[in-house]
Amino acid sequence: xxxxxxxxxxxxxxxxxxxxxxxxxxxxxxxxxxxxxxxxxxxxxxxxxxxxxxxxxxxxxxxxxxxxxxxxxxxxxxxxxxxxxxxxxxxxxxxxxxxxxxxxxxxxxxxxxxxxx
Amino acid sequence: xxxxxxxxxxxxxxxxxxxxxxxxxxxxxxxxxxxxxxxxxxxxxxxxxxxxxxxxxxxxxxxxxxxxxxxxxxxxxxxxxxxxxxxxxxxxxxxxxxxxxxxxxxxxxxxxxxxxxxxxxxxxxxxxxxxxxxxxxxxxxxxxxxxx
Numbered sequence: 001x002x003x004x005x006x007x008x009x010x011x012x013x014x015x016x017x018x019x020x021x022x023x024x025x026x027x028x029x030x031x032x033x034x035x036x037x038x039x040x041x042x043x044x045x046x047x048x049x050x051x052x053x054x055x056x057x058x059x060x061x062x063x064x065x066x067x068x069x070x071x072x073x074x075x076x077x078x079x080x081x082x083x084x085x086x087x088x089x090x091x092x093x094x095x096x097x098x099x100x101x102x103x104x105x106x107x108x109x110x111x112x113x114x115x116x117x
Numbered sequence: 118x119x120x121x122x123x124x125x126x127x128x129x130x131x132x133x134x135x136x137x138x139x140x141x142x143x144x145x146x147x148x149x150x151x152x153x154x155x156x157x158x159x160x161x162x163x164x165x166x167x168x169x170x171x172x173x174x175x176x177x178x179x180x181x182x183x184x185x186x187x188x189x190x191x192x193x194x195x196x197x198x199x200x201x202x203x204x205x206x207x208x209x210x211x212x213x214x215x216x217x218x219x220x221x222x223x224x225x226x227x228x229x230x231x232x233x234x235x236x237x238x239x240x241x242x243x244x245x246x247x248x249x250x251x252x253x254x255x256x257x258x259x260x261x262x263x264x265x
Binding site: 018019021022023024025026027028029030031032033034036037038041042043044046049050052053062065066069070072073076077079080083084085086101105108109112113115116117 | 177203
């Protein structure tokens, strides 16, 4: 039996994560990372944000928003190191760090999202 | 084991036998090859945008964690987000991720060569739905977050 490559699955996660990151991160980052801290716009109250996050749609949204872009990072960063630094001999270490990091991040995200009161 | 072999031209060559056959001639490329040309640097910068994507996911998870911990912890986290270093990092991330988004959306016409009536549909018309989806998603998220 020939060994099947994981590459198509990893590429698919990279690609879908890239779409999610491109569509959703700019607005999130602008609001929560720039506009609210600088006082350009009024930040939502604790209760309002909790109400958004705790519903089923909010939870699924948060999982998609966090997990898919992590796999996008893992795949792209892996090849950045591969092409940019030509550290082929560290391939296994790099892969473990990238995909392992994304898997740990996905577990943490799931744990947190389940715990939203 | 070294062995002398004679090639087609009749010159003597020192051939080294290794466990695997040699992969052929390869030009050694500098580790800093991507600094040589703007297009290469742009490629590496685009690839590095993924690091800032990961950073923002972590920031979002910290925010969810603060949300779970209660209003006090949530206020503390807002203080962390007001730290000038964090704001600076977020502004840099914002530009990197815009770069990612624009290059990503502009890829669609390169991947899909659609022809209508024998003519290729202009790239902008294929990229346009991506930008429309981006605008729509941003408006919906903005509306949900800001009405609270």
